[in-house]
Amino acid sequence: MPPLNTPQVGRRVSMADVAAHAGVSSQTVSRVSNDASNVSGPTRDKVLQSMRDLGYRPNSAARALKRGHFRTLGIIAFTMTTYGNVRTIDAIAQAAADVGYATTLLPVRTPTQRSVHRAFGRLEELAADAVIVIMETNLRDSDHLVLPPGVPVVIVDADHGAGTYGIDADQVAGARKATEHLLGLGHNTVWHIAGPLVSHAARRREEAWRASLELAGRTVPPVVRGDWTARSGYEAGLRLPADTECTAVFCANDQMALGLYRALRQAGRRVPEDVSVVGFDNIGDADAFDPPLTTIDQDFEELGRECVEEVMEQLRDPATPSRRPVVRTRLVVRESTAAPV
Known part of the structure; x- marks a missing residue:
């Protein structure tokens, strides 16, 4: 008994x-x-x-049904292979946990309107209260994402349509700081290893680099394009001028800067004595590069907090006006940049 x-x-x-x-x-x-x-x-x-x-x-499911919400946020990510997206996902999950919410992650391998709507439907089945979309690239079949009605949504890293809640790091200010730092050291111009054309962040960084050079009255060198990987940075570095014409390079992310280091070393050129290099993202190992990398730091923790705060506001009041906060970026100066010899 x-x-x-x-x-x-x-x-x-x-x-x-x-x-x-x-x-x-x-x-x-x-x-x-x-x-x-x-x-x-x-x-x-x-x-x-x-x-x-x-x-x-x-019985949390029964309690959620009674209250009308499940304390779960959905995250739709177009790619999880880039450092920025991984850090953003982690920051959102941490910020959600801080306010008592779980997160459900759904990757979208083919960025089309149909696949994104399918992900929204899946998150609805999984009882997500709101959705955060990390939309690094354009949809292949549409200029703007059409959002399903009645779902609180925040879009990260995108060219937002009217009336959407959008958040991004200040890509423009970051690229401008990188370019102006190199010009301020006395370099005649700055070369650029850009990210892929499909990336919103890569395009904004490239446009800001170009605008900064034009504003300073400097020659704008041809863009050398990579795909965010260290290998592509190495291959791009092999295409840069091998003489003193190229004394400063702004890379659209730190991994490509690492690849550039290898290409320069292979060509017998030293960093920063012969070529100054600036990256973007301030990855965890940037200060362990040889030499430590000057880079643009993004506050991913703040980005995650802003995302969660935005959806919380929408959950509290669906009539909350849309806003588009921009998260700061800052220049971190290390030993990869110096005045030209």
């Missing part, structure tokens, strides 16, 4: 079991489970102890 007020083995512990074990009503157990304030301290302690003794687990 099982002990008095103890459920049989194999049966899920119910609220009634806890009430019987603690000697209180099921309504009192419900209040404690929902963290209501109208329960005395001793009674709350007794109920909580009974929950622990019996191994009671609240």
Whole structure:
């Protein structure tokens, strides 16, 4: 015979079991489970102890249905191979956890309107309260993402359409700081290893680099394009002028800067004595490069917090006006840049 007020083995512990074990009503157990304030301290302690003794687990799905939300945020990501996207996803998950929300991640390998809508449908099945879309590239079949109605959505790293909630790091200011830093050291111009054309961030960094050179009245060298990888940075570095014409290079991310280091070393050119190099992202190992890399730092933690804050505002009030905060970027000067010899 099982002990008095103890459920049989194999049966899920119910609220009634806890009430019987603690000697209180099921309504009192419900209040404690929902963290209501109208329960005395001793009674709350007794109920909580009974929950622990019996191994009671609240039925979160039933509670979510009753409240109308599931405390889960969906993340749709077009790619998880770039450093920026991985850091953004991690920052969103951390910020969501800080406010008591779980996250569900769905990758979209083919960025089309249909595949994104399919991901939204899947997140609806998984009971996500809101969705954050990390939309690094254009859709292949549409200029703008058409959002399903009634779902709080924030879009990260995109050319946002009117009326959307969008957040991004200040790519323009970051690229401008990188270019102006190199010009300020005395370099005649700055070459650029750009990211892929399909990337919104890569295009904004390239445009800001070009505008900075034009504003300073400097020659704009031809763009050398990579694909964010260190290998592409190495291959791009092999295409740069091998003489003193090229004394400064701004790379659209740190991995390509690492590849450039190898190409320059192979060509017998030193960093920064012969060529100054600036990256973008401030990856965790940037200060371990040889020499440590001057780069643009993005505050991914702030980006994650802004994303979660935006969807929380929409969940609290669907009529909240859309806004487009921009997260700061800053120049981190290390030993890869110097005045030209």
